[in-house]
Amino acid sequence: MGIVVGILGLIFSLGAVAGFYVDTLVRDLVRGQLSGADRLEVRVEAVPNYKLVSGEIDRLRLAGRGLAIRPEFRIARLDLETDAIAVDLGSTSGPPRLRRPLQAAVHIELIEDDLNQALNAPDILKNLQGIRTELPGGVGGAGREEVLDFTEPRIFLKDSEVILQSVVRVRGREETLLVAFRTDLVVDAGTRLRFIKPAFTLNDVPVPPEIANVFLAGLNDIVDLEQLAPQGIIARVLNFKVEPGKLDVVVFARIERIPGT
Known part of the structure; x- marks a missing residue:
């Protein structure tokens, strides 16, 4: 959201200036909010140019490749296109106020290597630590909790299928175990990515539901668009595909208000 506020503030502070100049400034602003970018292009459309003075643009387009949102989270492809945007320029302080909701379509492509880097980020790994459960006897369970x-989680993307695996360290033991499962990845109510119908094994032994459910709970919390609602953002997944080596997602977003306005 901070990037959106910054873009709108910059565009409308430039008055009737348009074309390459404003496109370059907005691109540099976005790039400054990222940890890195292989390629980034921005196009601000306003015809005639003086519409900017009244707080209006016809369309904003952004295309990026290899965008590092954070050092551990990279997006292979991002294409964004908005509808017309109208901003109230009457206020001289604070973030710009939308005269009508801002609507945009976003196309995102995530590749296997980038997802594995994100899965091993500290914020994700901490959800996979300290899980208490009773192991099955087939893998040396002691008959007690x-x-x-879970460490070194990895994801493999196939046609309409996701394979996840992780090394499991049992506290108090020297040996490690390998948990693996195949699952479908679906969109729940257009807002949340969920792993369903998992087939779990632990060293090739079926895993108890307690372990499976805790492991899945941490992963299912990674993407939940409902978390954006308190910020005035309504987002829905329009298209979702799992292909060999990549995920392809199209999202519609409607921003009702900008925080602080």
Whole structure:
């Protein structure tokens, strides 16, 4: 949201200036909010140019490749296109106020290597630590509750299928185990990516539901668009595909208000 506020503030502070100059300034602003970008292009459309003075543009387009939102989270492809935008320029302080909701379509492509880097980020790994459950006897379960730490999670993308695996360290033991499962990845109510119908194994032994559910709970919390609602953003997944080596997602977003306005 901070990037959106910055873009709108910059565009409308430039008055009737348009074309390459404003496109370059907006591109540099967006690039400054990222940890890195292989390629980034921005196009601000306003015909005639003086519409900017009244707080209006016809369309904003942004195309990026290899965008590092954070050092551990990279987006292979991002294409964004908005409808017409209208901003109230009457206020001289604070963020710009939308005269009508801002609507945009976003196309995102995530590749396997980038997802694996994100899965091993500290914020994700901490959700996979200290899991208490009883292991099955087939993998040396002691018949009592034990504490498990999941490490080195990896994801493999196939046609309409996701394969996840992780090393499991049992506290108090030297040996490690390997948990793996195949699952479908679906969109729940257009807002949340969920892993369903998992087939779990632990060293090739079926995993108890307790372990499976805790592991999935941490992963299912990664993407939930409902978390944006308190910020005045309504987002829905329009298209979602799992292909070999990549995920392809199209999202519609409607921004009702900008925080602080």
